[in-house]
Ligand SMILES: Nc1nc2c(ncn2[C@@H]2O[C@H](COP(=O)(O)OP(=O)(O)OP(=O)(O)O)[C@@H](O)[C@H]2O)c(=O)[nH]1
């Protein structure tokens with residue numbers, strides 16, 4: 182079977198988010214004899230990636246780079262060389278023509294171009310799987326690394342929806358919610374606010390009010406209410422996540438693990454564990470950070486990497502702008518193009534605060550996030566920043582369009 186040209190929905194990797202866009206991006210690599218895979222976990226120099234034939238452990242050495250934003254990360258789509266298989270259903274002779282110089286053929290005489298040691302091998306020999314290329318990312322969650330150079334590190338790639346878990350059992354801290362929303366927009370993923378533990382709030386009117394408050398502080402972002410304890414709201418949430426890739430963000434104690442368990446419908450520890458061969462016939466047991474959601478609930482994929490949950494802003498100016506889109510829209514009306522909305526005459530933002538249509542709290546939160554972001558940006562390599570900005574523009578065009586479409590009338594009557 183030709184896996185790449187079969188319909189995207191029946192592709193063995195459809196469960197892991199394979200779609201026509203990925204198929205198109207992968208097509209050139211198929212001609213090189215590489216196989217598509219999605220990265221489920223990364224270690225130093227290696228990753229676990231799921232292929233049509235299961236999970237393989239692959240070296241990431243061929244795509245190693247100095248730029249940490251280009252390092253292999255969970256959620257990446259990769260083109261793998263997996264070595265020749267003795268009982269392959271697709272012998273070399275049936276492969277498409279046109280394999281020229283530089284084209285990788287498992288076990289072929291041009292093995293030297295693959296960068297792996299060993300050179301030519303007899304047909305049927307095994308070689309360790311390698312990541313040969315990463316497909317372009319649709320979205321990426323980046324955080325600054327601990328190093329002095331303050332570079333970005335990618336925590337998750339190709340995320341469609343960022344679930345922002347907010348506990349209804351604690352006081353609703355809107356600035357925190359805004360911060361996570363900014364982070365989500367910055368990644369290119371669509372934020373989704375999930376108010377958790379609704380069973381702990383007795384009065385439905387209170388829940389509705391809190392949901393309205395959350396919605397008010399996140400223009401264009403949907404707000405769902407769930408109780409993992411009672412299994413309420415999970416179906417609606419599953420429907421939103423269907424087919425896409427999501428991540429869980431939120432404060433400690435917000436209910437992320439509980440929600441992950443409820444969505445996965447099994448013991449997460451079991452789901453996480455991978456026992457598979459590493460391509461050399463050895464069996465290893467590891468965990469994975471990318472987990473398929475049950476197909477009965479609509480499918481999709483959950484990425485839950487340890488570092489992602491509490492990630493900080495990293496060059497999020499545009500994401501902050503999307504989060505406070507009503508302020509950015511007002512700013513267009515200020516007399517001065519570079520108005521700081523502090524004490525300038527004819528400032529439309531301050532006027533909106535005065536007439537009560539813009540909560541003072543929103544303006545303060547906006548300023549605080551911009552300041553936080555500026556501090557990080559000051560430490561960040563200019564080249565990487567430009568790159569991130571470009572990526573944001575590409576990726577979030579759709580998100581912002583949706584936000585604008587949904588935002589509706591900006592000012593209260
Ligand atoms: N009543 C109730 N309690 C819940 C619900 N969801 C989570 N909890 C409780 O809230 C607490 C925190 O939940 P976790 O799922 O561990 O929160 P978390 O966001 O994963 O926390 P960290 O791992 O620290 O990031 C636990 O005691 C859960 O049992 C719910 O729907 N209802």
Ligand SMILES: [Zn+2]
Pocket residue numbers: 512515516520521522523525527528529530531
């Ligand atoms: Zn102004």
